[in-house]
Amino acid sequence: MIPLKITDLKKQYKSPRGESFEALKGVSFEIHPGEIFALLGPNGAGKTTLISTITTLEKPTAGVVEVFGTDVVKNPRYTKSCLGVVHQEVINTGFFSVEEILDFQSGFHGVKFNKERLDYLMHKLALYEHREKKVKQLSGGMKRRLMIAKALVHNPKLLLLDEPTAGVDVSLRETLWDFVRELQKEGMSILLTTHYLEEAEELCERVAIIHRGEIKALGATKEVVAQFSQKKMVLTLNADSPLNSKYLLKQEKNNYEFMVPTEMTFGELVESLRLSPALIKDVKIEEGRLEDAFMKVIDGGVR
Amino acid sequence: MKIENKELTWLPFVALLRREIKRFLKVIVQTLVSPLISSFLYLLVFGVSLGSKIQLESNIPYMSFLIPGLMMMGLINNAFQNSSSSVVTSKFSGDLEDIRVAPITNHQILWAMAIGSVVRGGLVAIITYIVGSIFVCFSQGQFLAIAHPLITLCFLVLGGLIFGLIGIAIAFWARTFDQLSAFSAFILLPLTYLGGVFISIRELHPFWQKVSEMNPLLYLINGLRYGILGLSDVDLTHSFAISLVGLVVFYLVAQWSLRNGSFQRW
Numbered sequence: 001m002i003p004l005k006i007t008d009l010k011k012q013y014k015s016p017r018g019e020s021f022e023a024l025k026g027v028s029f030e031i032h033p034g035e036i037f038a039l040l041g042p043n044g045a046g047k048t049t050l051i052s053t054i055t056t057l058e059k060p061t062a063g064v065v066e067v068f069g070t071d072v073v074k075n076p077r078y079t080k081s082c083l084g085v086v087h088q089e090v091i092n093t094g095f096f097s098v099e100e101i102l103d104f105q106s107g108f109h110g111v112k113f114n115k116e117r118l119d120y121l122m123h124k125l126a127l128y129e130h131r132e133k134k135v136k137q138l139s140g141g142m143k144r145r146l147m148i149a150k151a152l153v154h155n156p157k158l159l160l161l162d163e164p165t166a167g168v169d170v171s172l173r174e175t176l177w178d179f180v181r182e183l184q185k186e187g188m189s190i191l192l193t194t195h196y197l198e199e200a201e202e203l204c205e206r207v208a209i210i211h212r213g214e215i216k217a218l219g220a221t222k223e224v225v226a227q228f229s230q231k232k233m234v235l236t237l238n239a240d241s242p243l244n245s246k247y248l249l250k251q252e253k254n255n256y257e258f259m260v261p262t263e264m265t266f267g268e269l270v271e272s273l274r275l276s277p278a279l280i281k282d283v284k285i286e287e288g289r290l291e292d293a294f295m296k297v298i299d300g301g302v303r
Numbered sequence: 304m305k306i307e308n309k310e311l312t313w314l315p316f317v318a319l320l321r322r323e324i325k326r327f328l329k330v331i332v333q334t335l336v337s338p339l340i341s342s343f344l345y346l347l348v349f350g351v352s353l354g355s356k357i358q359l360e361s362n363i364p365y366m367s368f369l370i371p372g373l374m375m376m377g378l379i380n381n382a383f384q385n386s387s388s389s390v391v392t393s394k395f396s397g398d399l400e401d402i403r404v405a406p407i408t409n410h411q412i413l414w415a416m417a418i419g420s421v422v423r424g425g426l427v428a429i430i431t432y433i434v435g436s437i438f439v440c441f442s443q444g445q446f447l448a449i450a451h452p453l454i455t456l457c458f459l460v461l462g463g464l465i466f467g468l469i470g471i472a473i474a475f476w477a478r479t480f481d482q483l484s485a486f487s488a489f490i491l492l493p494l495t496y497l498g499g500v501f502i503s504i505r506e507l508h509p510f511w512q513k514v515s516e517m518n519p520l521l522y523l524i525n526g527l528r529y530g531i532l533g534l535s536d537v538d539l540t541h542s543f544a545i546s547l548v549g550l551v552v553f554y555l556v557a558q559w560s561l562r563n564g565s566f567q568r569w
Contacts, residue, residue: 055404057566080406081311089568091397095329096322107318108405110311150401 001068003158003189004054005030009063011049011213023049025213026063031158036180036190038200038221040290041210042298047193048088050210051162054191055085067158081109084156088163088193090143092135098122098146099131102153109154121149124179141172148176152183159183161192165199177203201225201290209297216297221290226262228296229288233258233269236282245273254281262288315407316415323419327385334385334423335430338377342431345373346438349501360505361534367447370435371528372500374428378459379466379523382424383491386416386470387483394474397568409561413471413554420467425459432531447531454539455530461546462523468550468557475557475564494520504536522546 011024023046031037041047052058054065056076065072067079093101099118106114122128125145130138138146144164151159161180165173177199184190194200200207200221207224209217217224232249235256243251247258247269260269266285270277327334346369354365361368393399402412432447439447449455477483498520504512515521516537525535526542535542 057400057403077311077406077408080404083404085404087397087400089397091401093396093398094392095326100325104318104322105401105405107321108315108402108407110314110406112314 001033002066003031003033003068004191005064005066005069006050006054007064007066009050009053009065010061011046011053011058012061023213024053024060024063027210027213027215028063029208029215029218031189031191032206034184034187034189035206036184036192036204038204038207039191039193039210040195040197040200040207040294041193045210046213047210048162051085051160051191051193054160055083056080081154082157084151084154084159086147086151086159086161086164088166090140090147092143094134094136097132097134098127098138101135101146102149105150106153111154114153117153117155118149121152125149141168144168144172145176148179157188159188159190161190161194163193163195165194165196173199197290197294207290209294211298217293225288225290225293228293229262229290230259230292231262231264231288232286233260233266234284234286235280236284237279238281239279241279243273243275247272311406315405316411319402319407319412319415320418323385323389323416324422326389327419327423334381335426338381338427339430339434342373342377342427343434345369346435350435350438351442359503361503363532363534364439364443366435366439366442367532368503368528369501370432370439370447371531372524373435374431374531375458375462375520375524375527376495376500377427377431378424378462379495379520380424380491381427382420382463382466383470383487385420385423386467387474388470389416389419390471390474391477391480391483394566394568399566400568403566409558412561413468413557416471417464417467417557420470421460421463424463424466428459449531450533451530453530455527458523458526458530458542458546461550462527465523465546465549465553468553472553472557472560475560475566478565494518499524499536519545519549523549 007028009024009027010022013021013023015021027046027050039047039050049058053060054067054072056072056079059073068082070078072079096104099122102118102121103114106118111117119128122131125148127142127145127149130142135143135146148164165176168176173196180190180192180203192200192204204221206219207217207221208215209224217228219227235258237254237256240254243256245258247260249257249259251257258269266283270280346366350366350369354369357365359365359368390399393402436447439445473483473486497515498518499515504515504521507515522537522542522545525537526539526546529535529539529542
């Protein structure tokens with residue numbers, strides 16, 4: 001069954017003054033079972049609004065959100081029991097310790113005698129030695145890990161991660177990504193929103209780029225990169241020779257930098273330059289990156 | 304409805320109720336000890352010092368008359384405080400969204416929070432009763448007996464539920480702390496003081512008696528007074544009927560507030 005299917009989702013906010021703002025303008029996509037799917041977009045693109053409609057914190061203005069084939073508006077109790085959510089903002093519970101928070105969270109999701117799972121999660125996320133502390137005594141990174149543990153107490157089949165690595169240091173980020181991969185191996189489907197494009201590129205099979213409430217690009221990560229980015233090739237020649245090509249970006253002595261479409265091969269470039277292979281001393285090829293594709297989409301290159 | 308997990312019927316409710324009770328026990332000085340001190344002071348000032356000069360129509364010692372009133376006052380104040388501050392602090396820290404995101408129904412939220420309020424309010428009422436009994440014991444040589452335990456219990460539960468629900472309704476609707484304290488100061492406090500906690504409305508001018516009869520708190524206070532002393536200013540069935548209507552009305556109001564209010568962080 002499809003873990004998450006979003007069809008033509010629209011969300012309009014009305015300000016008290018009567019002005020309306022369209023946060024989502026007809027978004028459609030679906031997540032395949034057992035994949036990590038990334039939703040990329042600049043601040044204010046509508047990522048959090050989208051997550052909020054999946055968790056029923058916000059009601060959609062139009063469109064349908066289905067979690068494992070069930071409409072979240074019609075049967076929220078079922079869909080919520082399949083979901084785990086890590087919110088973007090760190091939640092600060094004043095009264096309770098880490099262990100108590102996780103215990104209540106299990107109860108809210110209808111899980112009884114959950115000590116084993118909680119101990120496992122606390123060990124896994126390095127919270128075990130802090131289990132008696134209150135949230136305000138935890139460091140920023142520990143709070144993040146607590147948020148993730150909270151989302152996993154009931155072993156959800158679909159995990160929503162809303163910028164889980166914002167403000168997290170490099171080593172912790174690596175650990176978290178390893179953990180996410182491990183969860184995927186256990187069969188969990190994961191929707192991730194992030195600013196860190198490199199990681200989305202490394203982790204996710206498929207990505208969608210969302211901008212101003214619209215999906216601008218959607219597909220396998222490699223394809224999106226190929227579609228919207230360019231490859232850089234630097235040729236070092238034996239001798240300075242006048243080259244004329246629409247792909248030429250700049251020349252420094254006998255180093256020539258070219259920007260070519262991702263699908264173009266090195267051979268094709270050489271052929272188009274009518275260059276004798278004997279002249280070529282060295283070659284450097286840099287594959288296009290998701291970041292370039294992202295910038296191109298956001299800057300309005302794609303309509 | 305397709306609910307695969309049968310545990311979802313009860314566990315979320317039980318978890319939320321446990322959380323509500325554990326929360327007020329974590330701040331026990333504020334939630335149980337401070338009401339204990341204030342009821343002790345009320346009993347000392349009104350019951351002991353002034354009480355000896357007051358002669359009631361019904362010939363009941365003023366101290367005994369005062370105790371059920373103070374119990375109900377403690378009950379409703381603390382019931383209101385418990386649910387409203389639980390919701391508002393959760394709004395402040397953001398964990399109210401956790402409840403919205405969990406598979407828990409609005410009915411479960413309402414009942415869990417209202418029962419949590421009954422527990423705290425009930426504890427305060429019982430503490431007030433014990434302290435009052437000790438005072439009565441000193442002045443009259445015997446403890447204050449409860450005339451009708453079942454009726455007493457019934458009104459304690461009704462008062463706690465109603466004010467727990469009012470607390471929920473106001474807290475979900477409120478957008479600032481000010482709105483919450485405005486309700487306590489401008490509505491709740493006057494109604495309790497004028498609802499017959501300290502006075503028998505039979506002692507009032509007929510006009511003010513009519514006005515007092517419009518105060519819904521009068522019926523809760525006098526219902527409890529009947530339960531403990533065996534007599535009150537208002538007919539028992541009357542008290543009971545009006546309190547039940549109050550429960551239904553405020554349940555619906557709280558439900559409306561939950562549906563239309565905000566779970567979002569301040």
